[in-house]
Ligand SMILES: Cc1ncc(C[n+]2csc(CCOP(=O)(O)OP(=O)(O)O)c2C)c(N)n1
């Protein structure tokens with residue numbers, strides 16, 4: 038196998054085009070078999086095989102920092118940078134991370150996990166490299182989904198005027214986790230339709246040798262061509278308007294074309310956007326047919342594509358929201374590109390006119406929900422705890438200061454497991470409980486979550502967040518939700534206090550303590566903000 042001979046990108050650069058095409062096939066087969074065992078982000082990586090190979094042919098990622106956006110598509114990069122033998126440990130404790138980690142390899146320029154920051158980070162790197170007198174390029178690899186986040190536009194706007202050798206590689210597969218949405222998505226679709234212009238541009242540049250921009254005649258003709266283009270075809274790409282040279286669309290599964298375009302982008306020594314078209318899930322039938330299912334997939338049977346799936350807090354939340362929306366015509370469901378993960382997909386089917394997928398734009402989702410609420414609707418924004426961090430100021434400014442009764446389903450609260458530290462929902466307790474007027478509820482099981490959701494969507498007092506973890510409920514399934522705090526067990530020696538799924542551990546601990554002769558009281562908090570609780574009374 039060629040893949041077995043690849044220990045670093047230098048090995049990739051030794052291969053002929055036909056060998057690289059064979060390598061692409063081997064990488065795909067390896068990823069399918071390996072992710073089938075461990076679970077992981079399959080579709081995006083299958084789509085980025087040729088793209089990653091071509092990047093490593095043209096750039097040296099030890100000198101030219103490659104910043105991944107989200108980073109879920111870095112598996113091929115990991116394979117080409119000497120980490121193949123660790124793939125069986127993917128996403129496990131002490132194993133290979135599912136995201137770029139500089140501690141794993143000097144080829145991983147930066148951490149990633151949350152979307153839309155790559156252009157900003159790469160621009161910072163380009164500025165640092167320029168200040169240090171280095172002539173490397175900084176690279177940002179961003180998907181069309183991640184491009185929907187507002188932070189990406191702040192980065193592009195700053196970078197477009199920088200004149201620095203910053204290359205934004207836009208991996209456009211038309212998909213976020215589900216099909217991409219929004220105005221930028223439509224703009225990209227229009228750009229996608231004009232490959233003939235790209236081919237003309239490539240041809241006419243080739244007439245002036247390897248570095249056409251150094252040729253005064255080329256520069257003169259280029260000015261005339263640009264004015265003509267503007268006159269005949271006034272619609273330019275947003276990227277050109279922002280100050281980038283736009284190259285594309287390029288076939289993202291054609292190594293030769295990708296290599297030539299990256300070479301060209303490198304020589305330009307200015308801000309460039311390379312627009313690459315790829316197919317999410319490419320080369321694995323089940324993933325091409327259902328890229329969303331194989332976006333972040335649990336272990337599966339590679340022959341049939343069948344995964345195991347159980348019920349979860351998310352699926353119960355979604356089902357309950359559908360039921361509530363049947364009774365309450367004001368209720369709206371809001372997601373930031375996570376309809377499947379948060380269990381809101383059935384809501385989209387049942388009430389499409391009251392369902393809003395705003396793309397990867399959590400801050401916008403919070404402010405937009407505030408607008409919905411102020412104007413008489415009852416929005417429920419279901420969002421992963423870690424991603425709501427992006428909307429912190431809007432929680433305070435747009436929702437809490439006016440005590441708007443927006444409801445937040447805080448999914449993936451607590452540790453999430455395989456995705457690791459970028460995705461743990463460890464901060465929402467701190468950041469929600471300090472916002473004035475916020476009520477924060479912590480169900481320990483599905484029944485409590487249902488009761489809390491009913492209450493939250495029917496009250497008018499202010500914002501309510503209901504936080505629940507990834508996965509399903511534990512042994513404690515009693516519904517105590519209507520009380521603020523509940524004594525689950527009495528005991529005079531020690532008091533154990535907790536909330537959410539943690540009460541299962543507290544009850545277990547109390548039981549163990551009893552066998553040691555210690556009587557433990559267990560107090561469960563259903564509401565952690567505002568917190569009015571008397572645990573200790575003076576005799
Ligand atoms: C701030 C933030 N919100 C949501 C997510 C969840 N998420 C991870 S990947 C993804 C879709 C990204 O789409 P795209 O960038 O086009 O990459 P593709 O998967 O299509 O390769 C989403 C919504 C995230 N990582 N970060």
Ligand SMILES: CC(=O)[C@@H](O)[C@H](O)COP(=O)(O)O
Nearest residue numbers: 107109150333378453456507
């Ligand atoms: C890369 C990313 O941010 C998402 O794909 C995330 O990994 C989904 O997590 P769940 O598997 O918990 O839905």
Ligand SMILES: [Mg+2]
Nearest residue numbers: 180181182212
């Ligand atoms: Mg995409």
